[in-house]
Structures are given as structure tokens and as C-alpha cells.
Amino acid sequence: MIDFSYTVWILLIPLIMFVVVGLFGNRFKPIVSGIAGTAGLFVMWILSLITAYKYFFVLEKAADGTFQKFLAFNMRWLNLTDTLHIDMGVLLDPISIMMLIVITTVSFMVHVYSIGYMDGEKGFMRFFATLSLFSFSMLGLVVATNIFQMYIFWELVGVSSYLLIGFYYTRDSAVSASKKAFIVTRFADLGFLIGILMLSFSTGTFDFLTLTGPNSPAFSSGTGIMFLGLSTMTWSMIFIFMGGAGKSAMFPLHIWLPDAMEGPTPVSALIHAATMVVAGVYLVARLFPIYVFAAPVALDVVMYVGAFSSIFAAIIACTQFDIKRVLAYSTMSQIGMMMFALGVSGYGGHEGLGYMASMFHLFTHAFFKSLLFLGAGAIIHAVHSNVMNEMGGLRKYLPITHATFLIACLAIAGVPPLSGFFSKDEILAAGHERSLMLYWVEMIVSGLTAFYMFRLYFSIFWGHDRHYHHTPHEASKTMTIPLMLLAVGALLTGLIPFSHFVTTDRLPFAAHLDMGIAIPAVLVGLIGIFTAMIFYRKETSVPDKIFNALGGFSKAAFHKFYIDEVYLFITKKIIFNYVSRPIAWFDRHIVDGAMNGIAYVTNETSDRIKRFQSGQLQQYALVFVSGVVLLTLLFTYLLNN
């Protein structure tokens, strides 16, 4: 057995970086904090790679040929009772190792990129300190040994996401976006907490090893019917999924994600594309055995919510003009596909194809989506605009960004042999085995994905030149090098034989490319690309005509199907009017009234009797003596009787 306890340093380094950079960063030049943060991330990256290598290739497998699942580090953090305690530690298994790789790689690239992108910004040091805090909380989340540790770090990523979205805190839109993200995810986390409490109440443990082990108490307890014909376990897993849906921007809790694009672009790439938003997928994957064996209904919910979110977001993405918003909806759509893949999956061997596909897509998506965001950042940096109508012909000015962006677009569109093709193909294959209807839905989604990504690509890099304030120029080396490295990742990660590493039962199996699914999927993707090329390569009026021909539908899609308005209606018109106002009235008049009444009575009384305090010594003495005399008489009388 190899000692893996050093992995705790992967967690501690960013925490130390956060404290040091946050407290002492001001004493040095801003660039020092950037370099310090990046160096810390580099060490973590190397450590993660070593861990992955040792885990997958050096560490001997368990007796039944599975990858081991064990605690590399554990300490008792909070002792509630003798049997109930909350631990902090590092749990290593294939998915947590995979997430370590994803997070440290993308985070490292984003750190390097940010040194160039954030150069000269006010709050450079604060940016890097918060990035370190985020890395710490995200890593703590993925290596969590128990569901409570996960919940604690889950909230911490929420906080750091809040801080980073609101980085430009002087801008009203950024402030309200950060509040929106925090409140919406916090509301979802309420469901998560209820789910945790229900789950731990019926199983008596928080521990992942026990909960997802072969003899999990979750399989035997809490299976009785509880409410609406569903068992306790099903309800608790649905509630837990609610938390995951909030973090992963699943319909209808997705409204915060597009607004979160108010944050700096590297933040969008790291948090809102590659790491934090997939936490929900990771959560479901972490508790997957319970979903499969004890709560299949909850798993169906995951499947339908994922499928619906993916098509819903893909349609909206086709109508948006802000490039970061297109990418945000694309992220939501891709995460929907991951959720869908988890939802259709079974357990064990080939049955668990969907699970493997979901993790695979999570892995590849992290690379090409963060690449897309960083590319978008480079474009925004060059033309100082977010709106794709104000761009065009940029391929001449930004050759490196253009090439890497194209690779990412091809990858997400599922063109072989880029990474997106392989993972998406596995998702479709898994969907095909479960439900033909949803399979076609996902097929349409991949067509739409190809369409809107190339709509973006052609509008930005082709078409004719616009009038720019100054000639756009390629970004600095610190920005283009991460782009190139991530492009390599987007090109090659698809070739990893994922089914040999990440499976439901941690037992490797061979997944084959099914030509019957791969060929139509690629065709659909190519159709999407060519449609986009016809529409947007040269400016034509065709898209506008189609947009108008669809009438109400396209208008609704342009307005994001009025979900924000629905939320506003529910909160402002219903909750504020019929719940908050009566409560506020009660608070102002009854609660405050009682307090004010007491104060008023005290004030009046003291006003009346204050004349007793005259300052005349002899008056006091007289009262005192009279009192003594009276008491003496009284006691004499009482004692004599």
C-alpha cells in the first residue's frame, strides 16, 4: 500500500495561499501575488498528476480487480456523540482523482491566463486570493469523505463564486448578479441540507464509504412509503439532487448562470464552465449506488431534468448575442447532457456506460469549455465588447485565438477525432439503450450545439470587419500559452480509454464505438456546422427571416423563455405581497410596537417620579429615617402579636 497522505497538501496549499496572499499581498507589487498563486497551483497540479499516476498505474488493485476506494487522510473534526461525528479527510477513488486532475489543470491554466488578463486591474491581489480560496473549497468538495464535509465545502465554493462574480463590485449589474447567484444556489442548498438530514437520519451515517459501499444502510432502511407514494430514500435523494441542480444550473434553478457572466472571464472559465457547475454532476455520481439501488425514481428525475435542461438551454443559446451568455447556456446544455447520462445509467460493467460517459464528458468538457471561455476572454480583451454583432473578421487579427477557438468549437460539436466526439458518443449510446425518445432529444441537442457554436465562431471570426476603436491585436504570451495547452487537451483527452479508469463498480470494462450511433451523431453535428456556415459566414438576411418566421417561439427563446420574469412575478407579486408584507406588518406593529410600548411606559413613569431625586441631602435622610421608623414600628407590631 502506497502512502497517499500527502494528498492533504493539495488542499492545504491553496488555503495557505489564500491566507498569505489575502493578508500580505498588499505589501508587495500586485504581480507577486499573481505569481505566488500560480506557483502554488503548479505544485498542486504536479501533486495531482503524481497522485493520478500512482493511483491508476502503481497502486495494486483490490482482490476483485477493482480500483481501491480508501481514505488517504482522515481526522475527526466535530464530535457530536460517540457514534455521530463529522470528519474531514481525503477520499481517493477514480472520480475524485479525475476531478483533482480537472480542477488543478484548469485552475492552473486560468491562473496563468489571469496574470495577463487581469494585468493592471484594481484588485489584482484580491482576485488571486479569492481564486485560491475557490481552488481550496472545490478540491475539498471533491475529496470529501462524508456528505457533511461535502456540504461545508459546497457552501464555500458558493461563497467564493459570489466573491468572484461580484469582483467588479462598483458595477451594479455585477453586484446583483453575484447576489442572484448566491441566493438561488443557497435556496437550492436548503434542499440539499434537508436531503442530507433525511438520508443521515435513516442511515445513521454521513460517511461515503459506508453509504455507497456494498452493504450500505441506504439500501435497507428508509425504503418504506413516506409521502406521495415515494420512499424516504427517494425523497432524500430528490432533495439532494435539488442542491446539485442549483449548483449545476439545471432547469428551473439555472437563472443565475447566465448572469454570473458578469464576473471576470477567467472566473467564468474556471468556475462557471469547468469546475463548480459540475459539482452537481459529481454529487450525483458520488451517491450513484444509492440512486441506482435505493431511489430509481430519483434517478429518473435526474434523467428528465438533465434532458430537458439540455434542450432548453441549447434553444436559448441559438438566440443570444452576448458571446459569454451563449457559452453560459452552452455550459448548461452540456451539463444537462451529463445529468442525462447519469440518469440513464445502470450499475456495473456495461450497464454503467452512462455513468462512465457522464464522467468522460465532464472531463473533456472541462477542457474545451474553459478553452472557449478563455478564448472569449481574449476576444473581449481585444475588441472591448461582449456582443457578437460588433465583431467580425477577427481571424486576421487573432490567429492563435482563432485556431484554438476553432478546435474547441469542433470538439464541442463532436467532430471526430476531437475529445467531444468520444464523450458525446458514449452519452448517446447510453441514452439509446434506455429511452429512444430522449436519445433523439439529445441528438437534436448535439445538432443545436454544433449550430450555435459555429454561429458564434463564424460571427466572430468571419464576416466583414467592423469599425474597432483600435486595431485588435493578439493577447500576450501568458494568455495565449494556456489557450494552446488547453487546445492540446481538447484535441487529445478524447483518446483516453475512460472506461478502463472510471466506472460505476470501479471495474474496468471495454467500451466500443458504436458506428450506428457515431455516424448519425457526426452527421447531425456536421449539418449544424454547415447550417451555421451558410447563415453566418457571410452576412445574410436568412437568420433574421427564420427568426421572424418562427414568431412567438423565437421571441420567447430570445427572452430566455421568460423564466426570469416568472421568478420575478413569483417573488415580487406573490411572495412579497402575500407573505412578506403581512410578516413585515406584524414585525413593525406588533413586535416593534410591544417594545416601543414598554419603552414609552418606562419613560413616562420615570418622568413622573424623577422629582424625588432633588439633590437635597436632608430630604433623602428624612425619607430614610421615616422608612426606618415605619419598619421598626411594623416589626414591633408583628413580633408582639
Add this chain to the structure above:
Amino acid sequence: MFEGVPLTWFLITGTIMFFVGIYGFLVRKNLITILMSTELILNSVNINFVAFNKILYPDHLEGMFFSLFIIAVAAAEASVAIAIIINIYRRLVDINVEKMNEMKY
């Protein structure tokens, strides 16, 4: 020396001194007189202590010691009080107790 003098006489003397002291404390306006009145009250208590000690427990001396303590405390109190009175006089050029009414509502 006081053999044969009944206890009642001592008590009556003490009571008269006590109430003269109380009266003076309440009525006189001069701070020095008020201080003297408190001394009267204390000394009436001393008389009571000594008298009771002599009549009830002729073999013991606790009452005597008590009166000695009271005399010591009275002396200390008088010195402090006179110091205060001197300071008040320096400020107000008056030791009329009715003039000292600043500490009120």
C-alpha cells in the same frame, strides 16, 4: 462609679442623644453641625453597647471593643468628612447643605 445606676437611665440617655442627633442631621443646615449630629448618633450607640455589656455580661469585653471600633471609625469618618467640607468650602465659599444640590435629576 456607676454602681446602682439602673440600665434604663443609660438607655434613656442613649435614646435622647440618638434622636437629638437625628433631629440635628435633618434640620441643621451647616455641614459641620450635621457632622457633629452624626457623632452624637454614633456615641449614643456606644453608650448602649457599653451599658448592655456591663449589665448583661460583666465578665466579657465584646461590647467595649465594639465601642472602641466605633470610636476609631468615627474618627476616620470625621477626618474624611472635614476634608470634604473644606474642599466644598473652597469651591462654594459656603457650607450650607441646601446649596449643594447639583446632583439631581
